[in-house]
Amino acid sequence: MAAHPPIDRVTLEDVRAAARLLDGVITRTPVQAFRAMSEVAGAPVVLKCENLQRAGSFKIRGAYTRLSRMSDEEKARGVVAASAGNHAQGVALAAQMLGIHAIVYMPVDASVPKLAATRGYGAEVRQVGDSVDEALGAARAEAARSGRTLIHPFDHLDVVTGQGTVALELLEQVPDVGTVVVPLGGGGLVAGIATVLAEAAPHVTVVGVQAETAAAYPASLAAGRPLSGALGATMADGIAIGTPGDVPFEVLQRLGVQVRTVSEEEMSRALLLVAERGKQIVEPSGAAGVAAVLAAEPGSLPGTIVPVLTGGNIDPLLLLRVVQHGLVAAGRYLQLRVCIDDKPGSLAALLDTIAAAGANIVQVEHTRTDTSLTVSQVLVNVQLETKGHEHCTAVVERLRAGGFAVA
Known part of the structure; x- marks a missing residue:
């Protein structure tokens, strides 16, 4: 063909x-x-x-289009790709469907599910570098060495x-x-x-x-x-x-x-x-x-x-x-540091005030060794489930009105 x-x-x-x-x-x-x-x-x-x-992901659309339009000779030599995960899976699945051997380079910190899925579609996975750009450099070197066709994740008309x-x-x-x-x-x-x-x-x-x-x-x-451009840390x-x-x-x-x-x-x-x-x-x-x-x-x-x-x-x-x-960003989760007196009933009073404000307590920790504390004080770290930014503000105001020092 x-x-x-x-x-x-x-x-x-x-x-x-x-x-x-x-x-x-x-x-x-x-x-x-x-x-x-x-x-x-x-x-x-x-x-x-x-x-x-x-x-x-959408990646199978471009990957299958690209692979299917290769010549029979190119398909026989196989393909190589680089990806953080989605293009990897798209190429691996398309190659499996078309009977083409695929090598995929992925960053060393690629997610475990994406690695497993790519291998599950039959591709040979090699992990290298800290970014897609580094993996792409390795894929280009493999293509030059082996004669495989590089399936670029985005820079191709097909x-x-x-x-x-x-x-x-x-x-x-x-x-x-x-x-x-x-x-x-x-x-x-x-x-x-x-x-x-x-x-x-x-x-x-x-x-x-x-x-x-x-x-x-x-x-x-x-x-x-x-x-x-510089690649800063991102979850995306x-x-x-x-x-x-x-x-x-x-x-x-x-x-x-x-x-x-x-x-x-x-x-x-x-x-x-x-x-x-x-x-x-x-x-x-x-x-x-x-x-x-x-x-x-x-x-x-x-x-x-x-x-x-x-x-x-x-x-x-x-x-x-x-x-x-x-x-946290939606005001549904709030973490506070509150300084209280180190005496019986102080912690109970704090927790009662939080409960009265309608917040749900997830975790409480208190420490006596912080250098900012006097010998008669305790620092309480409390994590709360809240109902939005306005509720967060109301909880803090309620605590301060009760005499608690909220950080």
Whole structure:
């Protein structure tokens, strides 16, 4: 079988051809009205649930499109890829379906579930480096050494074309869509969606969203060329990419795609909201679009807003930490340090006051050895379940009114 003819720039018709290729391979993921978020955004909000896609993310769309268009000779030599997890699983599953041997490089701290799933789809996994960029360097070296084809996670026209099929579904499922908000790492998904909408629905606004500690696109777009940015710590490993891809960057720049950034706190609050009110489990990068909508001025995003939940492959341990972080950010969890007299009844009085304020006590620790204390004082660390920021404030005020020194 001959390779698919190369394309110079992705078009709507290219994406429609990819949709036909993917028919029966991928899941047509559902959309879900999100009333709890609509009230905050001041407009209808509908979630596009790519977290329910095969292999847990949108990545299978681009991976299968890319692999299926390789020549028979290329398929026989095998492929190599690099990823923090979602592209790894997409490539591994696509390669398994097409009978191609795959080697996937993943960072040394890649999540255990993503490693297990990638191996479960039949790929050979090699762990190297602390980031996707380092893993990608190792994958490029392997491709040069072995003759395998490098399946880039975002910087290839076929990958962008496959990812664009998300937008074709969206237009059918949410015909009144006005804004699509998409997590942005290297840019393949945003570029594919923007390409389709620019031709099929040019009135629709596309917003790409990066983690503010790992955001290479804002500076790159300002400079007019892809620049390498510093990768700070972020829970959103799926969009922590140091350098934009040439192919997607050209699309975002040409089409004037907006790019916004969100904080770790905003992503954790978004993940919690999606889990608690939307009943969807997503990874932090998958919640970045929701975080951007929550951070936006109500009414500033036109029409029906569709955040794309890009992936649901989250390590349960990370989920636990993120949910706890989200509870704190939402005022649902409060930790206090209270200095009390070291005498019988003082601790009971403190706990009674907290109970009277309607907070639920999760944990209590007290210490007598802090250097800030006198010999007649005890420092109490207390963790509470609360009902929101106003309740947190009320609890603290109640304690201070009762004569307690709250830090």
